[in-house]
Amino acid sequence: MNATPTDTGAAVTAGMDLLRFATAGSVDDGKSTLIGRLLLDSKAIFEDQLEAVEATSLSKGFDYTDLALLTDGLRSEREQGITIDVAYRYFATPNRKFIIADTPGHVQYTRNMVTGASTADLGLVLVDARQGLTEQSRRHAVILSLLRVPHLVLAVNKMDLVDFSEEIYNKIHAEFTQFATKLNIPDLQVIPISALQGDNVVTRSENMDWYSGPTLMHHLEHVHVASDRDLIDARFPVQYVVRPKSDEHHDYRGYGGQVAGGVLKPGDEVVVLPSGMTSKIAGIDLFDRELTEAYPPMSVTVRLEDDVDVSRGDMIARIRNAPKPSQDIDAMICWMTTAPLKPRQKLAIKHTTRTGRALVKDIQYRLDINTLHRDLESNELGVNEIGRVQLRTTIPLLCDPYSQNRATGSFILIDEATGATVGAGMVNSGN
Template sequence: MDILRFATAGSVDDGKSTLIGRLLYDSKSTFTDQLAAVERASRDRGDEYTNLALLTDGLRAEREQGITIDVAYGYFATPKRKFIIADTPGHAQYTRNMVTGASTADLAIILVDATKGLVEQSRRHAFLVSLLGVPHLMVCVNKMDLVGYDEAVFERIRHEFTAFTTKLSTRDVTFVPISALRGDNVVNRSYDMGWYGGSPLLHHLENVHIASDRNLVDARFPVQYVIRPQSHAYRDYRGYAGQVAGGVLRPGDEVMHLPSGLTTRIAAIDGPDGPVDEAAPPMSVVLRLTDELDVSRGDMICRAHNAPMATQDLDAMVVWMADRPLQTRSTLILKHTTKSARAMVRDLQYRLDVNTLHRDESADQLRCNEIGRLRLRVTQSIFCDPYSRNRLTGAFILIDEATNLTVGAGVIN
C-alpha cells in the first residue's frame, strides 16, 4: 500500500483536531486505552460528550487552552491506503509550525466554519498551501449541523473560496460539506445532506491519485553518504547512499556527476533488502557506479543531458521562523538537499502580506512568521530546480551559525 501524507489547516476552533479524532475513531484506528483516556479528559473538562479532538491535542498546554500549538502527527490505515496526518496550528503566530507540517504533504485539508464563512486565516492557509506546492487541496466546510445542513451556505463558501484560489497556483481543489462532531460526510455519507453528490472525506483520501505528483522525468540523486565497508570481503565495494529526489534510475543508465561533469554508468542499485531493478522517488538506495569518481556528500548524480541549475545566486520565497528579525547582509547556513554552505542575504525584494497578497517593497526586514522574497548569494554552487518542478531540489532551510537553529525555510523560484 502507498502512503498519503496530508495536513489539516484552518482558523482557530474550525474543528481540525475534532475532524482527525473523528477519522481515527470511525476508521477504528484508536486503541481502547487511548479512547478511555480521552473519555476521562472529556469528563474532567466538563464536556457532555467524548471530545475526539483530544486524540490529537497531546500537549498539556493545548488541552488546557483548547487550541493546537505544535504540529501533532497521527497515523492510521485502511485496507486501501496508509495515512500520516499533520494537525497544524490555526493561530497566525504559529504560521511556521503550519509550514513545517504541510511541507511534505501530498494533500492539504482546509477547514472552514460554516457559521463564520471564509475568514483571514482560511485565506492565509490557502496561500501557504499554494506556496508549498501541495498538489491536492480539500476544503471541508465544517459544522454544517449548526446551519441546518443548508446547501446555500455551502455553495456561498465554495464560490467565495474558488474566487480567491484563482489568484493562486493550486490545481486540484475539492469541496466537501461535513460535520466533524457528528461524523457527517467524514467516513460515512450524511443522510442530512442528500443534496451533496460527492464522496465522503475518507473515500476521497483513499482514492486521490498521487503517483503522478512526483517528478519521474528529471533524474536527481543527492549523495548523502559514501559507503566503503572495512570488511575484507567487501574491500572493493564503493556505494553512494541517498534518497532519489526525481526521475527513475536503473542499472546500466548513463549518468553525470556534479560538480565534476564527468559521466559514467550505474553498475548496480542496492536497496534495504538487496539489489533492485530500478529506483524512483522517494526510495532510499545505494548507487554503485562503473567508474571510480571522486564523489562526496552534497554532490549530485543526474542525467548528462538533463542537469539541474548550478548557481550561487538564488531568488526564493522565504518563511522566517526566528524571533530575531531577518536583516539584509546577514550571513546564514543554507542547507539544500544534502549540501550545506554559507549564504548571505543580498536583498529583501519585498515582504508579502499573505492575507491580501500585497507586496511591500519598502520592507527592510522579516519578522517571525512573515514571508518575503529574498536574493541570496551562496559560497558554493547549489544544484537545484525551480520548486514548481521539484519540491525536493527546489527547497532549502536557513540555519543560524551561532545557535544552529533553523530560522527560515525557502522555495526557489
C-alpha cells in the same frame, strides 16, 4: 524543509501507498475533533485510549465524546483550546497509509504551518460553516499554494449547527472557488462535514443527501498523488558513501541517498555534480537485493561503473538533463525567528545534502499573505513573514525551481552561532 519524520522511501519500496496531508484551521473550527474522528473511525485508536477520552469527556459534563482530546497532546494546547506545534499522526486503512501533519492555524505560528505542509501531498483546510471563510482560511490557502501542495480539500465543518443547509455550503463553496482562482491550486475538493457526528467524514451523511460528492475519507484514500512528483528530471543527492568493512564486501562502493526526482535505472549514463565526472549506473541496491529502478521518494544505494570521486553533498543526475550549479539564488523565504532578516546578513544554508554559507544580497519585497500585496518598501523580514530574497552562496547549489521539484527546490537557513533553523526557502530560479 528537507527533514521528514519518517522514511517514506522505505514505505514506498515496501509497496505501501502513502499519503501525507497537512491540516489547518482557525480556532474552534474543529480540526482536532476531525482528526480524532478519522483516527477513531479508521480503528486507529486503542480501546483504553478511547475509554480514557470518554471518561474525561464525562467528567467535564459533555454529553458526547470529545475527540479533540485524542490529538491535542500538549497540556498548553488543551488548556488554551488551540494547536501550537506541528504534531504528526499516523493511521492506515486497507487502501492507504496516512501521515497527518496537524499544523497550527494562528498567524504567529505561520513558520510551524510551513514546516508541516512543506512535504504534504494534500492540504486540508477547515472552515466553520457558521463563520464562513475567514482571513485565516484565506491565509492557509495562500501558504499551501506557495508551498505547491498539489491537492487541496476545503472541509466545511459543523454543518450540524447550520441545520445541514445546502444554501450555506453553496455560498462558501462559491466564495472559496472564486478566491482560489488567484492561487496555484491544481486540484480543489469542497466537502461538507460534521466532525463531531461523523457526517461525510468516513460514512456518507443521511442529513446531506443533496451532496453527491465523496466523503472525506474516500477522497483521501483515492486522490491520485503518484504523478505529482517530478519523474522526468533524475536527481539523486548523495547522503553517504557506503564502504562495508567486511571481507565479503571489501570491493563494494555505493552511494546512499533518497531519490529526489526522475527514475534511475542500471545502465543510465549519469554525471556527478559539481565535479562533472561521468559514468553509468552499475546497480541500484536496497538492503540485500538489487532493484531494476528507483524513483522518488525511495531511499537506495547507487553503484557506478567507474571509480569516480563522489562524496556527501554531490548530486547524481542524467548527463543531458542536469541542474545548473548556481551561487546566485532567487527565492521566497519564510523567516522563523524573532531577530529580523536583513540585507548583508550571513547565514549557513542547507540544500538537500549540501551545506554552505550564504549572504543576503537583497530583500525584494515582503508578501502580505492575507492580501497577496507585495510590499516593495520593506527592507527586512520579521518572524513568520514571507518575502522574496536574493542570496549569494559560497558553494554552487544544484537547485531546480520549487515549482518543478519541491525536494531540490527547497532549502533551510541556519544561524551559525546557535545552530537553529531560522528560515525556509523555496527557489524561484538560480543563475
